[in-house]
Amino acid sequence: MAEAVRRQAAARPDRLAIVDADRRLSWQDLGRLVERVTARLRTEGIGRGTMVASLAENSAAHLAVYLGALGAGACVVPLPTGAHEAALRRMAQNCDPALLFASARQNEVAGRLGPPVVDLDALESWLDTDTPGLAESAEPEPVGPDDLFDMIYSSGTTGMPKGILHDHRFRSRQIMRMANYGLNGDAVCLMSTPLYSNTTLVAVLPVLAHGGTLVVMGKFETRGFLELAERHRVSHAMLVPVQYRRILDDADFDRFDLSAFRVKLSTSAPLPAATIRAALERWPGKLIEIYGMTEGGISTMLDCAAHPDKLDTVGRPVAGAEVRILDPQERPLPPGEVGEVVGRSPTMMVGYYKSPQSTAEMLWRSPEGEDFFRTGDMGRLDADGFLTLLDRRKDMILSGGFNIYAADLEQVLLVHPDVAEAAVIAVPSEQWGETPLGLVVLGTGAAVDAQVLCDWANARLGKTQRLSAVEIRPSLPRSAIGKVLKRELRAAYWAKAAT
Template sequence: MNDQSLFAALRAAFPANLDSVAIETADGPAGQPFTPQHYTWRDLERGTAMLANLLAGLALPPASRIAVQVDKSVEALMLYLAVLRAGHVFLPLNTAYQAAEIEYFIGNAEPAVVVCTPKNFAWVSRLAFSSGVGHVFTLGDDRSGSLLERASHCSDQHKPVPKQADELAAILYTSGTTGRSKGAMLSHGNLLSNARTLQSYWGWRSAREGGDVLIHALPIFHVHGLFVASHGALLNGSRMIWFNRFDPAAVIARLPEATVFMGVPTLYVRLLADARLDRDACRTMRLFIAGSAPLLAETFHAWEQRTGHTILERYGMSETVMLTSNPYHAVEGERRAGTVGFPLPGVSVRVIDPARPGQPLPAGEIGGIEVKGPSVFAGYWRMPEKTQEEFTADESGDRWFKTGDVGRFDERGYLTIVGRSKDLIISGGYNVYPAEIEGFINEMPGVAESAVVGLPHPDFGEGVIAVIVPKPGATLDPAAVVGALKGCIANFKVPKQVFVVPELPRNAMGKVQKNLLREQHQGLFAR
């Protein structure tokens, strides 16, 4: 059998010298004395083998789901690799999820094994065992827990289980802002094809070219940190400087040892707030990548001015991994603020008029974004009806995934994400795209960021409101904001009310949770 597994490809990319450093820790468990740990490629080989042998000893059915909700650590990354190595399916769970959410995920995915933090063992194990889960282990970010204790007695020799490209590798549950979370099923082929595309498109350097060093400061329960960042370094045989938690000062101190950094926009804003960030600190860096949430043009330009580097913004989803990217090489075009660049090689992206399914819109017009390509998932776990609903087939038989995002192409082919289709506001029969209004508000003096949402309105169906965060020391007048907007956009788009708040609610990846804003102000116009 020709092994097409993701693990086999990652393992084949390990450097010839297995005793060179693969991962160096840059921090440790909170509140504990820190001593840097250096993990060699041989450590990754032996550690994943021992964990895979532990799973093999449980006599699990093939392709069992392994649900994991643990704090970030190198051992947690090894567990992910070991699950792939053992031929099972990895199910990462956000560390912020609470009991009711975990109960749903366990009930829906029916994992054979659950791994949680030692502090959560009592309640997680109770939920797991009551749902028929056979095994519950613990794993702490200080290398404690029953998982490593059991694995320490296992052999460090293991033959990886071969897989075909279309076999399931991971299930990622979407955030579930509208209804129950859905489990996106990603295959070995989905993940490996995307990793290889990004390795080439983003110019990952081989050892002969001087190599790359990645600062890894993202969570690993999500596409960005677990797949894009980790796969990028592993597939390139590149060293990682590993942060369990993001600390701006600590990251800046390690930048001169690195060449690549990936972050959500919030991380870039926090780095810019530290005066130690300058061109000298970034002298060895070749690439800064942003994603998972929109990057403000102000942050884009401030970063360029301070560091001399232009952030590369890209676009992807849990269901598709990465889809588009601003260019890496200058000959392919400049990196444009407010855009997510061009479709990646092998990926097709189109903007569709919802009233005319299958008919792409011309440049400049806003519509629903649909995609197809080798990284697009097969469907949602145990939701065939939802899967069918989210895909559309052309007369040619091509299968396009309806992303739920709204956007437009410009004349040069750059894609701009305008918002989510569920965030579209229909006020008085007119379509209002929040991102357009947010763009105007964010350019106003004293504004740090904004979020625009629609609320039920007795006359207009939905009424537009804006929630704004001021810059430090700035004072914003809601009436003045409304007055300024009336001079730049149509009146039906102007917010009927503006709120000034200290911060916007965000999830763990930095995305603004507009559903919480809608809930908070739900009865505004009814009153």
């Protein structure tokens, strides 16, 4: 990756590499900055296999540190800025980085985590330190496919977040695959999700490797996204479903010129069919839905316009990938049957850092002796090989002996014209053990009664699926990358039942 940046800086020095607020870096500027970071890190004794962490918002400086650390041969560990300090402390203890780069906003917390902290907002001062030997070794450290590239921590909503290790083989294959969707040297990609998320890296790394242009948002907000997309003639963006909904709901969406868009990508959660249709109708360019994990293994894609009859699926396995559905005894199931989704692909993590047991638990070995990764998701394959996701295995509702999949119920609720967001969770029931409860956020100006909405949905659901009630909420708790935090939603109901 660092060598690719070096090549692009030499081949297209005057092309715009990064737009960050009012700052613009050409490829020549970015190449020089990355080399300076690499050289400075070497004076700190950082080389192959060393962990270098960051705790910062999106910025040109953050990207330069990420790339410069790779140039030194280090493994980059971008920590989640939205995590609780206690979780961040556990992550820092786990990866034990030689340095922690932190933005001004994160400096106070970073200073309590243990590693030596470098102020990312004073990067130039740190680079200009008069250190012997600083200019002697700016060339990237030679690395092989098995060398570590980065480590991304799982969300860690319960217990210790797991460090997901990627090597250069993983990232190189991913970069090559994503170039097929135009994430290359001609792309102008709008980066609006955080650097610590694999969602972001899937799009950002190919653009940087091939010499394209990144337009960087420090923090996502709808109007700013639309203004940047129009101003810079953005051609690509990787977004999560809640971002699509909010962008399309902007009152002035249709007045913005988005005609330069060639491809929009969506991942992290299934994209509702209604949102897909709205995007295809009103937003130029292709819409590609991706289903995958930070760990790799599972990898499917759906070209939404090409398969309008499959919008309730997440597509088919990409080239070189395979998906199987397992029954409770871990036996493969035929098309149409519901079970746990497992997958294998050319991109699979090295493992969970310092956690061989968790890595072993992640694996399912096929009768042919091939290793698949467990997803924890329930789903089914249709006769054409398209995958439909139904629920997280741990979120499945067991009511009166019947398995109820929240996704089926949520899909019905989202059809109602007054419903903007929906989440269905299991709550305690004396009669059934568990029963489904619908939690919804209404659209702007909507005022439907909760009981009326519940009756409307139940009239469209099977007898064993029916909602016990619907509650209207102002919002749903979400992770930084937009996933609904169902554990938080369930907690209050089960805590009350336990008292």
